Amino acid sequence: MSDRTARRLAGSVGRLLRHVFPESQSGWVRAMRSEIEQVEDDRAALRFALGCLWGGFRQAAARRLFSHGQGVAMMKIKLRHPRNAGIACALAATALGIAYLVAAGAPARYPVVNAAAFLLGIVALGGLGGARVQARVHSGPLLLALGSCLLATALAGASAQGVSRWIWIGPLSVQVSLVVLPAMVVAFARGPTSLGSVGMGVAAVALALQHDRAMAGTLALGLAILTIARPRPASVGALIVALAAFAVALARPDDLPAVPFVDRILFTSFDVHPLAGAAVLLGALLLLVPSILGRRDDPVPGNARWVFGAVWLGCIVSAALGNYPTPVVGYGGSAILGYLLSLSCLPADARSARGRAETAAQADAGTPSALPRGASLA
Amino acid sequence: MTRSRALSGQAVSLLAALAASGRDWRHGYDLARATGLRSGTLYPLLIRLEAQGQLEAQWQAPAAPGRPPRHAYRLTAAGLALARGHRAAARSDEESPRPAGGEAYS
Numbered sequence: 001m002s003d004r005t006a007r008r009l010a011g012s013v014g015r016l017l018r019h020v021f022p023e024s025q026s027g028w029v030r031a032m033r034s035e036i037e038q039v040e041d042d043r044a045a046l047r048f049a050l051g052c053l054w055g056g057f058r059q060a061a062a063r064r065l066f067s068h069g070q071g072v073a074m075m076k077i078k079l080r081h082p083r084n085a086g087i088a089c090a091l092a093a094t095a096l097g098i099a100y101l102v103a104a105g106a107p108a109r110y111p112v113v114n115a116a117a118f119l120l121g122i123v124a125l126g127g128l129g130g131a132r133v134q135a136r137v138h139s140g141p142l143l144l145a146l147g148s149c150l151l152a153t154a155l156a157g158a159s160a161q162g163v164s165r166w167i168w169i170g171p172l173s174v175q176v177s178l179v180v181l182p183a184m185v186v187a188f189a190r191g192p193t194s195l196g197s198v199g200m201g202v203a204a205v206a207l208a209l210q211h212d213r214a215m216a217g218t219l220a221l222g223l224a225i226l227t228i229a230r231p232r233p234a235s236v237g238a239l240i241v242a243l244a245a246f247a248v249a250l251a252r253p254d255d256l257p258a259v260p261f262v263d264r265i266l267f268t269s270f271d272v273h274p275l276a277g278a279a280v281l282l283g284a285l286l287l288l289v290p291s292i293l294g295r296r297d298d299p300v301p302g303n304a305r306w307v308f309g310a311v312w313l314g315c316i317v318s319a320a321l322g323n324y325p326t327p328v329v330g331y332g333g334s335a336i337l338g339y340l341l342s343l344s345c346l347p348a349d350a351r352s353a354r355g356r357a358e359t360a361a362q363a364d365a366g367t368p369s370a371l372p373r374g375a376s377l378a
Numbered sequence: 379m380t381r382s383r384a385l386s387g388q389a390v391s392l393l394a395a396l397a398a399s400g401r402d403w404r405h406g407y408d409l410a411r412a413t414g415l416r417s418g419t420l421y422p423l424l425i426r427l428e429a430q431g432q433l434e435a436q437w438q439a440p441a442a443p444g445r446p447p448r449h450a451y452r453l454t455a456a457g458l459a460l461a462r463g464h465r466a467a468a469r470s471d472e473e474s475p476r477p478a479g480g481e482a483y484s
Binding site for chain 1: 435448
């Protein structure tokens with residue numbers, strides 16, 4: 001990373017601080033930002049800024065969990081909500097993955113990239129999931145736009161051995177499908193409209209063009225679970241296209257070699273040390289926990305959670321079977337971002353679950369769907 | 379009412395660095411370097427010390443044009459007393475006689 005990039009990143013991180021610290025500490029945020037600017041060495045400034053951000057997150061986490069004076073009991077209640085549990089699982093899985101990377105002797109920047117992706121994902125989740133969307137946002141156009149992004153990546157993205165799945169953001173390559181597809185499928189599960197179905201179809205075509213058996217299979221699995229749970233014309237149509245795309249992806253060659261610390265680590269981590277293997281396995285399994293948590297008063301039993309579980313199970317199984325990224329625990333920020341973004345489509349509490357029920361009722365009645373907060377912005 | 383509890387090693391280290399400067403003002407990055415604390419640990423400590431009345435802070439005019447004003451810190455009288463108290467307690471712990479294990483079992 002160049003010094004200039006480091007300085008720019010330090011400035012960006014400084015600007016994020018006000019979102020992490022409470023309003024009552026805005027003076028302290030100003031103090032930290034000012035101090036970041038005073039640090040002459042660009043990389044030291046970035047380290048200083050990231051440290052401030054991390055301190056803010058620790059404070060925010062402590063406030064969220066314990067500020068109401070109900071301590072562990074409150075924490076247990078909060079963790080029963082799928083989104084909150086998902087954040088805890090993502091944190092644990094990222095930490096276990098970093099432990100593996102360190103134990104396996106990965107380059108020093110790999111754990112840093114994963115940790116930074118987690119922080120970025122948390123900020124994005126806070127912005128998306130926490131914002132109250134006053135106006136109704138239709139999910140269909142958004143899913144179509146995201147599907148089009150996948151298609152654009154397949155046609156004009158960065159390629160390796162004829163396969164285009166990535167885009168470059170600065171020095172990092174990002175697998176777009178891992179970032180957006182899980183959120184797309186879960187958002188679609190919460191409001192399967194006709195236009196949303198078209199968006200899922202475009203995504204399926206894009207994955208076939210990308211020769212991506214893993215994500216094409218994951219999409220088909222998620223839509224299959226949705227269709228079984230709630231058979232509707234929109235979800236059936238999307239499933240048919242997704243199955244066809246998966247068949248095409250299977251028929252096309254995908255000869256990309258395994259990338260160290262990214263692919264195949266569910267097995268190779270045990271060669272490093274049994275504990276490293278256990279960390280990777282446990283971290284991967286933790287990703288599924290939000291899908292098995294629910295509330296008895298959940299008005300739409302399971303749909304979004306089951307689809308969420310199916311999508312991430314698909315990613316994990318793909319990583320076990322082929323040369324595909326092992327989500328969250330392996331090196332790479334795309335899956336970490338994708339996991340946290342997909343959490344924004346899960347209900348945070350019973351109130352949003354009721355909103356989901358209304359959405360489902362509207363979708364079933366054939367009216368345009370309004371996504372609940374968070375899901376609309378996936 | 380200020381809550382009283384044992385200070386962490388990091389807080390003690392920060393208090394010592396601030397106490398060493400007496401009534402002079404110190405800056406965040408300078409304190410981080412002097413104590414070896416990361417900024418994510420330093421600022422929450424500074425925030426807590428200020429809330430407890432142990433620390434005072436002020437904005438200082440930019441040292442050079444184009445630079446932002448800078449936040450500076452020093453201990454209040456209460457903070458200095460707390461730091462001295464900790465230093466004295468640490469010294470008395472070091473000087474207190476300890477049983478000599480070798481003699482006890484000889």
